[in-house]
Amino acid sequence: MDVLQYAWLIPVFPFIAFMLISLMPKRTLGWEDGWGYAIAGAGGALVLSFLVIWEVVNGNTLTLDAPRTTWLIIGSYEVTFGIWIDALAALMLLVVSVVGTLVVVYSGGYMHEEGETRRRYYAEIMLFISVMYGLVIADNYIQMFIFWELVGLCSYLLIGFWYQKPSAASAAKRAFIVTRVGDIMFMAGIIILFKYVGNLDFARLFEDGATSTVPGDMMILATALIFGGAIGKSAQFPLHEWLPDAMEGPTTVSALIHAATMVKAGVYLVARTYPLLVQTPESLLFVAVIGGVTALIAATCALAADDIKRVLAYSTISQLGYMILGLGAGGYLVIHSLDPNGYTAATFHLMNHAFFKALLFLCAGSVIHAVGTNDMRLMGGLRKHMKITSTTMLIGALAIAGIPPLSGFWSKDEVLAAVYHAGDLDPTFLLLWVLGIATAFMTAFYMFRMWFMTFAGEARSDYHAHESPKIMTIPLILLAGLAITSGFALFAGDGFKALMEGPIEDLPDVGPIVSGHESASDIAVEIFTDPLTYVSLVLAVVGILLAYRIYYLPGFDRSVFARGITGKFQRALENRWYISKFYDDFAYKVWYGFSLVCDAFDRRVIDGAVNGFSYLGANTGGVLRKAQSGNVQRYASLIIVGIVVLLALLLFVVPWGGW
């Protein structure tokens, strides 16, 4: 039995769980308000995903001849629902299944006090995971777009899970509206493709010469617009501000959004659109610049954040920026028939980031669960009370900081190397490489700032912290194990790179790619003989030591941050470079003013016209009814006057007029 044929069942498991949790009568639901069904749904998808991944690792894919079913027919184009399983989809399946399942398990402990509302929580989580699977295995842009929107809907529902809090309700709306800007761009992009190609199946679009009917400018526009979808979904600059606000949801939801679903969808979209992107170097450069700028801006914002989840949110944006930057640089390398390092590195970073970021968020959840606040200024000294959480979070922080041999080191180094090599082709990439290196330094600094503020030193407020229950610590330990080991996928078997080159090995209009790596030992030698590796490593270590000096050792006067130039800088960072404020001002002043004008137009002009006609009728009637006096003699007089006038007309005017 070919298990790949049944990959379409993966989203079905969580969807059935969603249906059961939401439709079962309250009395029969039982077992912690649906947690059991959620575990079963996520677990079923996990098992099937692993079977599919195993097939893909063994070199089987299912792309062109996958089973499809026609959904509707538009002209000569059949919109189908099908599956498209290659190494990229398998990678996403791995991420979604592992992180999703562990988050559901962890939720059993984290959401324990929520009572009845957990039912809604589990139902929404299951739908979220289900539609993310659907997005990952989609075989055409329309199917992808449908699930893309559903992912946005689920994130809205979950960010606003505590909708009684006004801040949560507004954060949910913000996430929905801001990502919608990207969704519109995505839709515009696929509409352009459909207009010129008449087909949106990957099988057709990724053929040689499929896009020859698209004019050059339109192709650039289409690929840039599709990337615009990723800007919204993956919280890239300038649409990144919704993600830090999305911290209003439960921490488990943040873990899911940041590590597995939602924001990874944008990176996945860019990676999936690679065959089109490599036809337009301009768009690739745009992709890379957005990625690099986002990485830097988000990292600077994380430096001054005091909310533990906000630090992690900005670090997510920053790491997503790395992935996007890597994809952009990788595309440049592919165009020039060089080793497609960026693509493999970015997807590798996507996987590693999923594990260590899920770990970091679930650790933060554990901390918040124990302390009851998000504010790091009120924490401190938790290491003594929460040994497992503090150790696993340290592992996560080391991984994201890029300390070997943890996973973050390998992928971040690969991304930066790819960007540096792309610098030979376009000097812009050298600049982006500098941004990337600076980001690596800041990442190490703010992650350890967070760790020291939370776990080291003395308690800065009154709380009775205790370690979380096993149902929460076991997922942490599993994820910590993955955060340590997932980087070694680079060396397992034929190597991660060889596998990930599969989806792009024969790109249209570019030809077969040139693979530069033969064996695992070659990769290791290349990494450790490259001076660039040591540049980023030294910077990361310096960042950690700096955080250690400022936030751990006594004697550093932190009030220096509040004075003079550094004070201004600090305030700019605390206000997130005023980007959020800019959007608020834009909304309140410009858009609200425009809305007032529209409102006035509606009330005065449109309503005025309607009311005016009714007044006209009423007033005319009011005047004319006076003629109806009831006096018969006046009627008779009027009739006679009318007859006389008619006769006069007939006798004098009509002959005179020549009629």
Next chain:
Amino acid sequence: MIPIEYWLIFSSLLLAIGIYGVMTRRNAIVVLMSIEIMLNAANINLVAFSSYYSSLHPDLGTDATGQAFALFSIAIAAAEVAVGLAILLSVYRRYQTIDVDKINILRW
């Protein structure tokens, strides 16, 4: 034979008298009488033109169509007066007046 113009002037005068009566008198009975005068003006016209038509076409013999219509008209006028007087009677019973200026409730 009296020329047709004389008849027409006579009937116009009768019509004018009738109109004047309808427009000026307050008493509904007199208004009704004035309407009868206007009707008779029309009857005279019918008879006059009937006679004039026969004199224009002697070869056709006497055509009495107009005169017959005048007879119909007189009969209908009689019926109309009966109906009109009946209405006035009930108006009088209801309002104790037949002053047309006062009978004006059929209005806005």
